[in-house]
Amino acid sequence: xxxxxxxxxxxxxxxxxxxxxxxxxxxxxxxxxxxxxxxxxxxxxxxxxxxxxxxxxxxxxxxxxxxxxxxxxxxxxxxxxxxxxxxxxxxxxxxxxxxxxxxxxxxxxxxxxxxxxxxxxxxxxxxxxxxxxxxxxxxxxxxxxxxxxxxxxxxxxxxxxxxxxxxxxxxxxxxxxxxxxxxxxxxxxxxxxxxxxxxxxxxxxxxxxxxxxxxxx
Amino acid sequence: xxxxxxxxxxxxxxxxxxxxxxxxxxxxxxxxxxxxxxxxxxxxxxxxxxxxxxxxxxxxxxxxxxxxxxxxxxxxxxxxxxxxxxxxxxxxxxxxxxxxxxxxxxxxxxxxxxxxxxxxxxxxxxxxxxxxxxxxxxxx
Numbered sequence: 001x002x003x004x005x006x007x008x009x010x011x012x013x014x015x016x017x018x019x020x021x022x023x024x025x026x027x028x029x030x031x032x033x034x035x036x037x038x039x040x041x042x043x044x045x046x047x048x049x050x051x052x053x054x055x056x057x058x059x060x061x062x063x064x065x066x067x068x069x070x071x072x073x074x075x076x077x078x079x080x081x082x083x084x085x086x087x088x089x090x091x092x093x094x095x096x097x098x099x100x101x102x103x104x105x106x107x108x109x110x111x112x113x114x115x116x117x118x119x120x121x122x123x124x125x126x127x128x129x130x131x132x133x134x135x136x137x138x139x140x141x142x143x144x145x146x147x148x149x150x151x152x153x154x155x156x157x158x159x160x161x162x163x164x165x166x167x168x169x170x171x172x173x174x175x176x177x178x179x180x181x182x183x184x185x186x187x188x189x190x191x192x193x194x195x196x197x198x199x200x201x202x203x204x205x206x207x208x209x210x211x212x213x214x215x216x217x
Numbered sequence: 218x219x220x221x222x223x224x225x226x227x228x229x230x231x232x233x234x235x236x237x238x239x240x241x242x243x244x245x246x247x248x249x250x251x252x253x254x255x256x257x258x259x260x261x262x263x264x265x266x267x268x269x270x271x272x273x274x275x276x277x278x279x280x281x282x283x284x285x286x287x288x289x290x291x292x293x294x295x296x297x298x299x300x301x302x303x304x305x306x307x308x309x310x311x312x313x314x315x316x317x318x319x320x321x322x323x324x325x326x327x328x329x330x331x332x333x334x335x336x337x338x339x340x341x342x343x344x345x346x347x348x349x350x351x352x353x354x355x356x357x
Contacts, residue, residue: 088316092272093263099273134274134313196263 028182028190028211032161055159055187060116060145060152063128068114068143070187077211078112079204080181081195082156082164084119085131090178094195095135098180101205102142110215111208113142116156118164118174120149161192180204185215246331246343253332256325260318261333269337275313277306280337289334289341293326293349294356323349 032053039049055070062068079098083091098113105111117123123131128144145152149166156164156176164176182191182204191207193200257265264276271278279285284306285292299317303310321329323346330349334341 086314088314089263092276096266096272131275136273 026210027214028207031189031192052188053159055155055183055189058147058151058155060147061125062140062146063125063132063144065125068145072140072143073112073114073183073187075185076110076112077185077190077208077215078114078183080114080116080160080183081179082116082118082152082160082162082176084117084174085123085127086119087172087174089172090196094178094180097195097201098142099135099137101201101208102137104205105208106141108212109141110212111141114145115142116145116147116152118152118156118166118176120147120152161189182207182211184211242343246335249328249331249343250335253328253330254336256321256329257332260321261329264315269333271306274309274311276315277304277309277311277313278337279333279339281306282339285334285339286341289330289344290352290355292330292334293323293352296326296329297321297353298356323353 030052034053035051037049037051038046040046057070059067059069079101081094081098083094095115098115101111102113117128123146125144125146128146132138132142132144153164156162160179160181162177162179162181164174166173167175178195179192180195180201181189182193184190190211191204193204195201265271265279266276269279284304288295295315296318298319300315303312305311318326326349327344327346330344333339334344
């Protein structure tokens with residue numbers, strides 16, 4: 001029974017190692033519908049690749065009336081959402097939460113923000129600029145995007161998977177969901193968090209460093 | 218022995234009656250405050266924040282005790298009808314738009330006012346629904 005003496009320390013070590021392994025390997029999933037594609041290899045064989053949902057090229061106007069496109073976020077990760085400046089319900093909470101993250105990463109140019117207005121009638125770039133300034137945001141790290149109804153509503157529903165609607169029966173004419181969508185450098189969706197829910201916002205704050213670490217590799 | 222016990226009991230009953238009388242006002246204010254907090258979370262917190270801190274220069278904070286004291290009679294109108302003017306809070310101008318809360322009853326508004334004027338550094342005591350009814354007659 002001499003070996004029994006080693007069992008406890010050994011199993012203890014195993015558990016520690018397991019935990020360490022777990023911690024290192026946490027990666028965020030790639031969200032959204034996926035497709036497959038056959039790839040022809042050099043030696044004539046074929047393999048099947050997974051094609052993940054990516055945010056397609058886009059072009060809007062930002063708060064400075066300059067174009068904001070996919071390239072604005074080249075080699076960055078970013079958090080996208082949909083809002084409008086006169087929204088009195090969920091937007092103030094969403095943007096209060098986004099602002100705390102914006103402030104936390106103020107020294108990190110690799111983390112950007114993109115808020116699309118869904119009020120294509122009123123929220124022209126000068127209105128967005130006023131809003132951004134009052135929120136306490138300046139500089140290009142947080143982009144506020146203005147575009148035609150079609151272009152914004154399409155990218156919301158088809159690509160960021162956020163429901164937005166013009167609804168004249170609603171008190172404010174627009175209805176939308178409060179997701180904060182986390183996008184990686186390859187324009188894949190890596191997380192979607194309810195921007196009005198403190199626990200989910202806390203999760204987003206934990207996930208950003210995980211994604212940043214992955215992008216560093 | 219029995220007599221002392223009886224005297225003691227009677228005395229303590231009387232004492233507690235007096236005590237609770239004195240405190241029924243305080244108790245009422247406490248109830249208003251708690252209900253007011255629930256109403257605040259539901260109708261106001263998204264804009265004014267969990268600690269009354271406001272939101273940048275978009276929404277004013279509720280920490281300006283001087284403003285809240287001087288404008289106490291106007292708060293009922295502001296809460297019920299919203300506001301689209303400029304208010305100066307802590308020397309900062311705010312010109313956003315606060316939506317109306319037409320659905321709120323006088324008692325709700327009284328509870329809200331008791332909550333905000335006794336939180337975030339404010340300590341102004343009770344405000345009654347009858348007073349709200351008066352205040353609302355003077356809305357502009």
